[in-house]
Amino acid sequence: MRAAAAIAGLFALFAVPFWVIPAYDAEAAGFWQHIFVTIFVFAAMACAWNILGGFAGQLSLGQTIFYGIGGYAAALMNQHFGLIPWIGMFAGAAVSVVVAVLIAWPCLRLRGPFFTLSTIAFLEVIRLLAIHFKDWTGGSAGLPVPMFVGTELRIGWSWMLFREKENYLVIAFGLLVLALIASWLVRRSRLGFSLVAVREREDAARAVGINTTAVKLSAFAISAGLTSLVGSFHGIYLNFIDPETMFSLPTAIQVAMFALIGGLGTVSGPIWGTLLVVPIAEAARGWLGAGANGLHGLVYGVVLVAVVLTMPHGLVGSIGPWLRRRFGAARAVDPTRIAAPVTGDAIARPPIGPVILEAQGLTRRFGGLIATNDVSLTLREGEVLGVIGPNGAGKTTLFNLLSGFLPPSAGTLRVMMPDGSWVTPSAPHAFAAAGVARTFQIVQPFAGLSVLENVMLGAFHQTRSATEARRIAEEVATRCGLGALLLAEARSLTVGGAKRLEVARALAMGPRILLLDEVMAGLNPADVTAAVELVKAVRDSGVAVIAIEHVMAAIMAISDRIIVINSGRMIAEGTPDEIARNPAVIEAYLGEDYVHVAA
Numbered sequence: 207m208r209a210a211a212a213i214a215g216l217f218a219l220f221a222v223p224f225w226v227i228p229a230y231d232a233e234a235a236g237f238w239q240h241i242f243v244t245i246f247v248f249a250a251m252a253c254a255w256n257i258l259g260g261f262a263g264q265l266s267l268g269q270t271i272f273y274g275i276g277g278y279a280a281a282l283m284n285q286h287f288g289l290i291p292w293i294g295m296f297a298g299a300a301v302s303v304v305v306a307v308l309i310a311w312p313c314l315r316l317r318g319p320f321f322t323l324s325t326i327a328f329l330e331v332i333r334l335l336a337i338h339f340k341d342w343t344g345g346s347a348g349l350p351v352p353m354f355v356g357t358e359l360r361i362g363w364s365w366m367l368f369r370e371k372e373n374y375l376v377i378a379f380g381l382l383v384l385a386l387i388a389s390w391l392v393r394r395s396r397l398g399f400s401l402v403a404v405r406e407r408e409d410a411a412r413a414v415g416i417n418t419t420a421v422k423l424s425a426f427a428i429s430a431g432l433t434s435l436v437g438s439f440h441g442i443y444l445n446f447i448d449p450e451t452m453f454s455l456p457t458a459i460q461v462a463m464f465a466l467i468g469g470l471g472t473v474s475g476p477i478w479g480t481l482l483v484v485p486i487a488e489a490a491r492g493w494l495g496a497g498a499n500g501l502h503g504l505v506y507g508v509v510l511v512a513v514v515l516t517m518p519h520g521l522v523g524s525i526g527p528w529l530r531r532r533f534g535a536a537r538a539v540d541p542t543r544i545a546a547p548v549t550g551d552a553i554a555r556p557p558i559g560p561v562i563l564e565a566q567g568l569t570r571r572f573g574g575l576i577a578t579n580d581v582s583l584t585l586r587e588g589e590v591l592g593v594i595g596p597n598g599a600g601k602t603t604l605f606n607l608l609s610g611f612l613p614p615s616a617g618t619l620r621v622m623m624p625d626g627s628w629v630t631p632s633a634p635h636a637f638a639a640a641g642v643a644r645t646f647q648i649v650q651p652f653a654g655l656s657v658l659e660n661v662m663l664g665a666f667h668q669t670r671s672a673t674e675a676r677r678i679a680e681e682v683a684t685r686c687g688l689g690a691l692l693l694a695e696a697r698s699l700t701v702g703g704a705k706r707l708e709v710a711r712a713l714a715m716g717p718r719i720l721l722l723d724e725v726m727a728g729l730n731p732a733d734v735t736a737a738v739e740l741v742k743a744v745r746d747s748g749v750a751v752i753a754i755e756h757v758m759a760a761i762m763a764i765s766d767r768i769i770v771i772n773s774g775r776m777i778a779e780g781t782p783d784e785i786a787r788n789p790a791v792i793e794a795y796l797g798e799d800y801v802h803v804a805a
């Protein structure tokens with residue numbers, strides 16, 4: 207239904223300038239067809255930009271680097287080697303992808319405004335290079351697109367040069383459809399989910415095994431390649447290219463603005479944004495005339511301010527959900543595919559297996575503070591290891607070391623793979639690949655995504671297929687008591703729900719080792735009981751668990767062994783009974799009150 211509406215909408219968008227306007231007013235057709243070519247070009251660029259800026263949240267203002275590379279590649283290969291622009295177009299896209307990776311590598315180390323500024327800096331450098339190498343580029347004087355060989359006019363599809371505007375419309379529209387399809391495919395793929403996860407919460411994305419650098423680089427490269435294709439065409443269409451136009455910061459800002467106005471991170475938003483602003487700006491340019499040259503820029507500003515104030519999620523981001531609520535059927539989850547929530551010991555507990563994680567002398571310093579001091583531990587297959595200790599003892603730091611979020615200052619750590627070999631992972635995604643999943647003490651949901659999508663992000667660690675990830679996510683989320691909330695936004699969950707979501711997302715990764723950081727803190731007694739049952743069920747499915755917990759009744763109930771950390775050091779290790787009677791632990795953490803209550 208939505209696909210049919212989208213195809214009909216696209217067809218109408220093409221039909222208006224191609225058939226309707228020429229039939230209605232043949233004289234004005236040329237002008238309007240030029241406007242629509244401009245709309246298609248900018249909409250295609252905005253769709254391409256949105257893959258990086260919208261999905262991944264990396265607000266680059268340097269994307270016209272690739273528009274310029276595309277434009278110059280097609281024109282220069284035409285001028286110097288007599289090649290048709292189609293070859294230059296794809297060669298330019300290939301060059302743009304390489305340049306994108308080279309530029310993204312340093313830029314993506316920066317965050318927020320620093321990333322944006324670095325992309326502007328690269329744009330300026332490349333613009334200056336284009337001016338400097340004037341033997342090739344014509345310098346700041348620019349370069350006309352060659353139209354003649356001798357006296358013969360090179361016209362037709364091969365040379366992308368036409369007398370009739372209709373042909374340009376076809377190519378520009380084709381590029382828009384290409385960018386739109388690419389954007390749609392990316393958004394619904396594992397890469398798209400990963401990009402959104404990176405945008406929402408980078409640490410949580412790393413915890414579900416996403417190589418954040420790799421996915422951001424991919425978005426940068428895809429966006430650059432598409433932008434370059436559009437640049438090649440537009441350079442030829444304009445018949446003239448110069449560094450000021452092709453490597454233009456104002457154009458880069460406009461393109462980002464179209465996506466912002468239409469709805470950042472939505473697939474169709476960039477098209478709606480372009481459709482709204484370009485005609486208004488072009489009409490204003492016509493009305494204001496040459497005397498007020500440049501004043502049409504004011505129109506962009508006014509529309510931007512109006513949309514940001516009234517619709518902070520952009521046109522599609524604000525109107526889309528309203529339309530879905532009003533007219534669309536809510537996307538239901540098939541109840542026959544939902545597993546029952548965990549209610550108790552469903553299967554017999556398998557015997558505890560061999561050691562699968564081993565840490566020796568783990569130490570982590572923060573300046574003069576030693577947060578984790580010479581901690582050694584082992585974890586066996588199917589075992590639950592409890593970690594307790596006073597606030598600030600170094601428990602979370604230990605988890606960060608065990609999951610790759612912090613490198614140790616000293617000590618070693620290794621994990622056994624399913625084939626029996628040992629590995630020493632060094633980054634969160636490598637730990638995830640080795641079968642280690644973790645939750646966070648301060649919950650880290652991907653707030654703008656649904657519960658189902660959050661858990662799918664964990665499931666994507668097991669599969670590339672979105673259908674399969676959805677199936678796994680539905681099952682795991684329901685086991686964790688989230689069956690009724692699959693389509694709710696993660697930000698709307700209660701503390702208990704958010705804690706369950708943390709566990710579900712980690713479990714959906716299919717881990718062999720699960721690190722639970724205070725998942726029972728702040729829960730009511732009924733939720734604690736449910737959480738204890740859940741951890742037991744996870745253990746019984748053969749997963750080894752390390753759990754940090756302050757809820758003593760719970761940690762005593764689930765743990766096979768407990769280690770006690772105090773001031774970064776491990777002060778005791780033993781069964782729950784041994785720990786409860788250990789004088790050093792009573793003094794440092796449990797207190798006499800606990801002993802009396804427990805007795």
Ligand SMILES: Nc1ncnc2c1ncn2[C@@H]1O[C@H](COP(=O)(O)OP(=O)(O)OP(=O)(O)O)[C@@H](O)[C@H]1O
Nearest residue numbers: 572575577595596597598599600601602603604647
């Ligand atoms: N990134 C950091 N930079 C500097 N100091 C840190 C950092 N992370 C933790 N610390 C310090 O290391 C010590 C141990 O902190 P950690 O969070 O590991 O304790 P914890 O046992 O998990 O505490 P709680 O039970 O309150 O969560 C604390 O003194 C903390 O302030």
